[in-house]
Amino acid sequence: MARTRRFTLLxxxxxxxxxxxxxxxxxxDDTDFEAYLEKLREMVRDQxxxxxxxxxxxxxxxxxIRPTRKDLARSVQAVHTAHAxxxxxxxxxxxHLFEGRFRSLIIPDEAIPAAVRAAHLWPVRVDxxxxxxxxxxxxxxxxxxxxxxxxxxxAAWSVLEExxxxxxxxxxxxxxxxxxxxLEPDSLGVTEAIPGIAGDRxxxxxxxxxxxxxxxxxxxxxxxxxxxxxxxxxxxxTEDIKSSSRVQxxxxxxxxxATTAVRSAGRSVTEVAAFMNRDKAQVSRLVxxxxxxxxxxxxxxxLLESVRGGRRQSPPLK
Numbered sequence: 143m144a145r146t147r148r149f150t151l152l153x154x155x156x157x158x159x160x161x162x163x164x165x166x167x168x169x170x171d172d173t174d175f176e177a178y179l180e181k182l183r184e185m186v187r188d189q190x191x192x193x194x195x196x197x198x199x200x201x202x203x204x205x206x207i208r209p210t211r212k213d214l215a216r217s218v219q220a221v222h223t224a225h226a227x228x229x230x231x232x233x234x235x236x237x238h239l240f241e242g243r244f245r246s247l248i249i250p251d252e253a254i255p256a257a258v259r260a261a262h263l264w265p266v267r268v269d270x271x272x273x274x275x276x277x278x279x280x281x282x283x284x285x286x287x288x289x290x291x292x293x294x295x296x297a298a299w300s301v302l303e304e305x306x307x308x309x310x311x312x313x314x315x316x317x318x319x320x321x322x323x324x325l326e327p328d329s330l331g332v333t334e335a336i337p338g339i340a341g342d343r344x345x346x347x348x349x350x351x352x353x354x355x356x357x358x359x360x361x362x363x364x365x366x367x368x369x370x371x372x373x374x375x376x377x378x379x380t381e382d383i384k385s386s387s388r389v390q391x392x393x394x395x396x397x398x399x400a401t402t403a404v405r406s407a408g409r410s411v412t413e414v415a416a417f418m419n420r421d422k423a424q425v426s427r428l429v430x431x432x433x434x435x436x437x438x439x440x441x442x443x444x445l446l447e448s449v450r451g452g453r454r455q456s457p458p459l460k
Contacts, residue, residue: 149248149338150214151352152374152448155194157257157330157340158205158218160244167200168239170229175279177228178203179292181221189377190217192297195258197265197280204264204330206249206257210374213448218244248349250341253332255301258285259320260331267328274320286317354407365403365417371449372399384419394442400425401432402449 150156162168169175175198186193191214195206209217226239249257262274262282274282284293285302288309299309305319306312332340339346352367366380373380376395383395396418403409403417404425415425435442 148215148243148246149349149353150209150246151248151349152209152211152213152371154248154349155206155208155251155254155257156214157247157249157261157332158203158207158214158244159246159330160203160218160222161241162201163238163241165201165241166239168203168225168229169198169200169279170233174225174229178221178225179279179295181224183292183295185217185221186295192300193281193295194254194297194301195261195281196295197261197277199265199268199270199279203244204261206254206261211377212375214246215243216444216448218246247330247332247334247338247340249332250345253341255304255316255319256331258301258331259323260329262320263324263326264328266324267326274324275317282320286313286320365399365409365414368403368407368449369399369417372402375445375448384417394445397428397432397435397442398445398449400428401436401446404429405433406446 160168169178178198179196182193182196185191189210190212191210192208193205194208195204197204205218207214207218222240222244229239230236258281262280262285265271265277265280266274271277274280275286281290281292281296281298283290284296285298299312302309302312302316304312305315330340334340335343335346339349369380369383372378372383372395376391376398378391378395382392383399385392400414400418403414404411411422411425411429415422418425432442432446436446437443
């Protein structure tokens with residue numbers, strides 16, 4: 143049976159869960175945990191994603207992450223491939239370290255604090271520790287104290303600022319927020335609306351529309367949405383995509399936007415021309431160039447796949 147395709151979106155937060163193959167360990171000693179975190183640090187410094195929380199257990203990993211310049215699957219797979227290679231080389235073993243592909247859920251921005259809390263409380267809820275700040279391989283200490291060795295991995299303040307105007311006040315409030323739920327059953331902190339998307343029905347519908355998923359006649363993804371995806375992927379301002387600049391990244395961004403809009407999202411050349419402030423002949427050339435590159439250039443083809451995310455039928459909403 144074909145497996146369900148993953149829902150992911152650049153610029154949206156996700157919860158990620160990965161487990162060891164056949165419940166085998168992912169980490170054998172402290173150096174393994176440290177090596178995994180160093181790889182995360184490398185990806186964060188390269189601005190491939192924003193990391194809000196992590197919790198690493200011997201047989202499972204949980205992350206709260208927002209992909210920015212590379213799609214979620216490629217970013218996480220890069221981290222996990224490097225980790226698996228390291229473990230296999232060190233132990234002189236072969237085969238899969240991780241259990242199939244990782245699980246991911248798109249979540250609303252307002253659900254990030256709850257998802258972070260759930261990740262941090264995981265060791266408490268499964269009786270590994272009494273208090274979350276005493277578990278060494280989660281990001282909780284970066285939220286409730288200063289000077290944590292791995293604190294630079296997570297964008298803690300972007301969450302903490304909702305809890306207080308100053309750092310000490312926000313840290314104390316977040317610590318209370320976490321402990322309030324310590325006795326609840328283990329969970330990811332979010333409710334799944336449909337497979338791969340958490341939140342309520344309205345949020346799920348919005349995500350499906352942005353993905354370009356056909357669902358009960360919902361409209362095709364807006365050109366503004368596609369332009370936002372391209373800007374995040376190429377790390378360029380959205381408005382600059384519409385400019386006449388010949389900077390290489392902007393030229394590529396315009397080809398990506400025009401090609402995705404016309405050939406994947408079903409938008410007309412006229413619509414795209416009006417949105418990009420160009421005449422129809424220019425847009426047609428951009429699309430032709432983009433389709434040629436999609437056939438001949440692997441890097442451009444990967445960018446195109448990241449922008450369009452694939453058009454697919456969605457499961458029924460609850």
